[in-house]
Amino acid sequence: MAGAPTVQEKIEGYLESKMPRARGLALSDFIHSAGGWSHEIYIFYANWTEDGRAMRQGFCLRKDPGAGLLRELSSLREQFRVIKALEATPAPTPKAFWYEEDTSLLGGPFFVMEKVEGEVPNPWSRAGKQFYAEAAKRGKLPRSFVEALAALHNLDWRAAGLDFIGVPNGGKNFALREIAKWESLILQSARKPEPVLTELLMWLKANGPEAKRLAFVHGAYRTGNLVINDDAIAAVIDWELQVIGDPMYDVAYVLSDLNREGSPLLSCVVEREFFLDYYQQLTGIEVDLEVCRYYEILYMMRSTAFWLSASGLFAERRNRDLRLARTTYSVPVVLDMAAKALGF
């Protein structure tokens, strides 16, 4: 008697249903990646024949595990729609194939997109840091890093149909919306009061900058969220935090110390002055360092929200991954960074 089908067999069956002209479809190089904290990620190749021709295509499947880091803030449907909308733009993104709401197939909603050829070295690892440092010396990757960000910020997001993700009103509305979003995650997650976080939130609310212009913002633009092929950005990935908002929000993330852990290079790959000059040249947007400083502090609040959510999911026994438990000790550390940034 045959046992229950494996995940690989279930995915194979799903692809067969979506590709009726494919014959003899079989998956190979099937990997369940441990990388994602928000989603389960499967990477594989499908091999089949179609009209007598041998075909091969790499796929990446992202599945909602039901207890992801962003809890109710994460929407796979929205991610799929964003990637689909970006296909017709100059932004380097994977091709999106299918979104599936039926939870009976894999136990949660999922979507399937193209596996873009290339690598995503982990910038927190020694090998990753070395990869980016060597690429930085060659010079091509730092340029590509800035060009891909500029491509996002230069997008006509209304024409691309991306306004469905929500458009802030003018003035301080963007900053206040972001604060409200992350505060809602904190409220879902916090198991004990954090007075330093309260002071941080109140300061952020009282000092929000006015967005001078709105752009399509990735929300987590850094190495580790970029597929690299031949020293160039082949695709921007991890579409979970995108917003229509102040482009300084992305610029601040690149400038932030949070993303370079000991490296003198921004995001471990690009020199600060080069980044600022080239970004301004490509976008025509003047970088406001004071506004960026504000958003860097907002990111510290956001990191706190992430860690509270992660450790909360573990404490609530909704996710048993020990990596989440470790983050309970990250909360005071990131609050310490924020307190120092605020001068105490």
Next chain:
Amino acid sequence: MIPAKQLINEIVTSLREVIAPAIAEPYPKAQAYMAAVILEFVSRQVEERSDIEHQKYVVMLDLLRDLARLPEMDRVIRGDHLTEAGLCELIEHLYAERDSLGEETFATANRRVRQALRMLLDQDLKVAGKAEG
């Protein structure tokens, strides 16, 4: 922070149900199971640090005493602010009353609150491992 006993018990579960079964080699497999057994004993030895909670209490008590000396603060401070949850409320209240308190009083009170927050944070960092000294 997640209570120490809960964390240890979860690590024991992970060692028994995830890590050890996935190890093929007999020696490291036995080590993983033995680590789980030892951690169960350690869990019984562990107590949360009560000195940290005591230090936090002292910090908050001093804060409320100092704030009470500032003008107009008697309508902001309450006795139940002497907890971390109460301190969160006090901070929110201070910002909400900023205009009526006046910028000078607000700034003085906020500076003193931040001083206390620094000391509270230093207590948490004793566990998180980044405290100086």
